[in-house]
Amino acid sequence: MKISKKVTIPWHIIFIFIIFLLIFPIIFAIGTSFKTLQDAYNNPLSIFPTSPTLENYKVFFESLPAFKVTLNTFIIASVVTIFKVITSFLAAYAFVYFIFKGKNVLYFILISTIFLPFTVTMIPNYLVISKMGLGNSIWGVILPQLADAMGIFLLTQALRSISISLIEVARLDNMSHWHIMKDIVLPLVKPAVTSTGIWFFITSWNEYVWPVLILKSTENFTLPLALQMYISSEGGTNFTVAMAVSVITMILPLALYLIFQKYIIGTFISSGIK
Amino acid sequence: MKEIHFEDVKKNYGQTEVVKGLNLTIEKGERLILLGPSGCGKSTTLRLIAGLEEISSGKLIMDGKVVNNIPSGKRNVAMVFQNYALYPHMTVKQNITYALRMKKVPKKEIELRLEDALKMLQLNGLEERLPKDLSGGQRQRVALARAIVKQADYFLLDEPLSNLDAQLRVSARKELVNIHEKYKQTIVYVTHDQIEAMTVGNRIALLNEGVLQMLDTPENVYHHPSNIFTAKFIGAPPTNIFTMKYQDGDIHFGTQSFSLSPEWAKKVYEAASSQLVFGIRPEHIELSTEPQALHATVKSIENLGAEYAVYLTFNNEEMIALSSHKYWPLNQQVYVRFKMEHIHLFDKATTNSIGYPIAYKNKSMSLN
Numbered sequence: 001m002k003i004s005k006k007v008t009i010p011w012h013i014i015f016i017f018i019i020f021l022l023i024f025p026i027i028f029a030i031g032t033s034f035k036t037l038q039d040a041y042n043n044p045l046s047i048f049p050t051s052p053t054l055e056n057y058k059v060f061f062e063s064l065p066a067f068k069v070t071l072n073t074f075i076i077a078s079v080v081t082i083f084k085v086i087t088s089f090l091a092a093y094a095f096v097y098f099i100f101k102g103k104n105v106l107y108f109i110l111i112s113t114i115f116l117p118f119t120v121t122m123i124p125n126y127l128v129i130s131k132m133g134l135g136n137s138i139w140g141v142i143l144p145q146l147a148d149a150m151g152i153f154l155l156t157q158a159l160r161s162i163s164i165s166l167i168e169v170a171r172l173d174n175m176s177h178w179h180i181m182k183d184i185v186l187p188l189v190k191p192a193v194t195s196t197g198i199w200f201f202i203t204s205w206n207e208y209v210w211p212v213l214i215l216k217s218t219e220n221f222t223l224p225l226a227l228q229m230y231i232s233s234e235g236g237t238n239f240t241v242a243m244a245v246s247v248i249t250m251i252l253p254l255a256l257y258l259i260f261q262k263y264i265i266g267t268f269i270s271s272g273i274k
Numbered sequence: 275m276k277e278i279h280f281e282d283v284k285k286n287y288g289q290t291e292v293v294k295g296l297n298l299t300i301e302k303g304e305r306l307i308l309l310g311p312s313g314c315g316k317s318t319t320l321r322l323i324a325g326l327e328e329i330s331s332g333k334l335i336m337d338g339k340v341v342n343n344i345p346s347g348k349r350n351v352a353m354v355f356q357n358y359a360l361y362p363h364m365t366v367k368q369n370i371t372y373a374l375r376m377k378k379v380p381k382k383e384i385e386l387r388l389e390d391a392l393k394m395l396q397l398n399g400l401e402e403r404l405p406k407d408l409s410g411g412q413r414q415r416v417a418l419a420r421a422i423v424k425q426a427d428y429f430l431l432d433e434p435l436s437n438l439d440a441q442l443r444v445s446a447r448k449e450l451v452n453i454h455e456k457y458k459q460t461i462v463y464v465t466h467d468q469i470e471a472m473t474v475g476n477r478i479a480l481l482n483e484g485v486l487q488m489l490d491t492p493e494n495v496y497h498h499p500s501n502i503f504t505a506k507f508i509g510a511p512p513t514n515i516f517t518m519k520y521q522d523g524d525i526h527f528g529t530q531s532f533s534l535s536p537e538w539a540k541k542v543y544e545a546a547s548s549q550l551v552f553g554i555r556p557e558h559i560e561l562s563t564e565p566q567a568l569h570a571t572v573k574s575i576e577n578l579g580a581e582y583a584v585y586l587t588f589n590n591e592e593m594i595a596l597s598s599h600k601y602w603p604l605n606q607q608v609y610v611r612f613k614m615e616h617i618h619l620f621d622k623a624t625t626n627s628i629g630y631p632i633a634y635k636n637k638s639m640s641l642n
Contacts, residue, residue: 163357163358163359165355165359168346168359170324172324172325172351172352173347174345174348174376175347179376183372187363188363224416273284
């Protein structure tokens with residue numbers, strides 16, 4: 001079916017408007033991060049600074065151990081992502097290819113944890129981590145997040161799409177599970193694994209509530225916590241600096257998204273999650 | 275080149291029994307066809323040999339050893355799947371050699387076997403292609419090549435030709451027979467296509483609802499079916515089955531009757547069945563306008579290309595006969611003759627054949 005140009009033009013206008021709405025805050029943040037506070041108050045909606053300055057970035061790097069904060073965020077997100085991908089992949093492999101008693105019940109229980117609100121597990125996790133002496137440590141942030149039911153779900157769906165006869169051929173060839181996983185299953189679900197990993201990374205990178213509970217001293221902070229310093233009553237409202245921190249915070253996730261976007265979109269479409 | 279032996283093998287999925295006490299010996303070096311309608315248990319039987327399904331009860335013996343608990347990887351079986359199951363991310367060459375590389379077969383040996391298989395299956399020049407860039411026929415040949423290079427003792431094929439178009443199927447099955455003539459592995463071949471079964475098989479094992487119906491050469495399965503199911507399943511159009519009464523050497527169909535030959539009469543006497551069912555293949559019915567003992571009414575005529583299928587009503591039952599021409603008067607009576615040497619008689623209660631007066635060799639094949 002061919003859609004005539006007359007129909008597509010209004011649609012394009014609507015889409016451009018929606019995209020503008022979505023992108024505006026990002027452009028606003030970038031523009032404002034180069035403004036002086038004075039400039040930002042005088043022309044709040046203009047995206048171009050009248051006299052561009054790096055002062056806001058300087059303030060961030062001087063008032064906080066900015067490099068350490070970025071590194072903390074990166075370490076937490078990386079360790080969490082690597083572990084979540086490994087545990088999710090192994091669990092998904094077992095759920096799809098192993099036959100064991102109680103498999104379906106176990107899978108059901110696991111998946112149902114996706115629907116538990118974070119606040120339900122927050123207090124028990126906090127108590128356990130404090131008792132372990134990991135309060136105010138990035139490892140305290142990492143530890144409860146090394147496995148993820150959502151990841152298991154996404155990868156189970158991906159593995160199920162592989163024809164079972166491929167695995168059977170490998171079994172007939174006396175292939176070990178290690179080789180089946182490494183040589184056959186993993187290459188076939190690489191897009192799904194990659195996009196799940198990126199999703200884990202971005203979620204962890206942006207996380208606020210859990211780190212704020214655990215991390216107390218500024219040298220252990222993550223970027224979202226640093227950001228909060230400049231917009232709360234504690235540090236006063238210095239929102240041009242907050243915008244500079246925002247820009248630093250979004251660079252890496254945006255870069256990851258741009259590099260891997262075809263994988264990400266494909267996986268979320270095929271798993272029925274949008 | 276080793277034999278496979280089923281001893282009262284059963285397979286259930288929960289309450290459903292898929293294979294019901296199978297006793298079957300697959301001899302070394304033969305091409306045995308597992309034939310039957312969908313859901314008859316033929317694929318399950320094949321998967322039991324491969325070790326991809328567990329046996330519920332009974333014994334599966336391969337090369338003299340009970341293999342019930344031996345994992346599939348240790349049975350030295352090569353299998354070709356219906357969907358070919360080629361690894362989509364590996365090239366043709368990688369697909370064919372993957373198992374060998376994993377088994378640490380020396381590189382030279384791998385090259386040799388690959389070369390051999392590529393040549394035999396005319397896959398030269400396609401080594402670096404991915405499966406998605408191959409045609410259906412090429413994929414099927416790659417799957418065969420991958421199975422051949424393993425040099426396994428047993429070769430299992432699960433409807434290997436069913437995804438090919440009709441012309442390709444004819445050449446592929448010839449190719450398959452040629453390859454087997456060279457390698458002589460024990461082949462178990464699953465199909466629902468009786469033409470494939472007839473052309474490829476040394477012997478056919480016909481299954482229905484998990485029960486072995488007949489195990490014999492293609493000729494015997496066709497000409498001397500062991501029961502009504504076999505008679506009706508093999509051959510197209512299928513064997514005509516009529517109710518009948520036997521009395522003093524005569525067969526009665528309602529008011530019509532004809533006399534059996536003395537050999538057949540003896541056979542019927544020996545069988546001592548209380549009630550018999552009559553069977554005759556469409557090509558063994560002669561239609562004529564000259565008066566004969568039996569008659570039927572022509573209902574419709576179908577063009578099959580080489581010949582015509584004539585649908586008639588005979589003693590209130592449908593009868594199909596094959597004829598070389600189509601000039602039979604519709605809705606009028608024609609005369610019918612059954613070729614005595616080609617009739618089948620079955621016991622109504624057991625549905626089994628009462629046997630045949632002509633002695634025929636039970637195994638008309640010779641292996642080795």
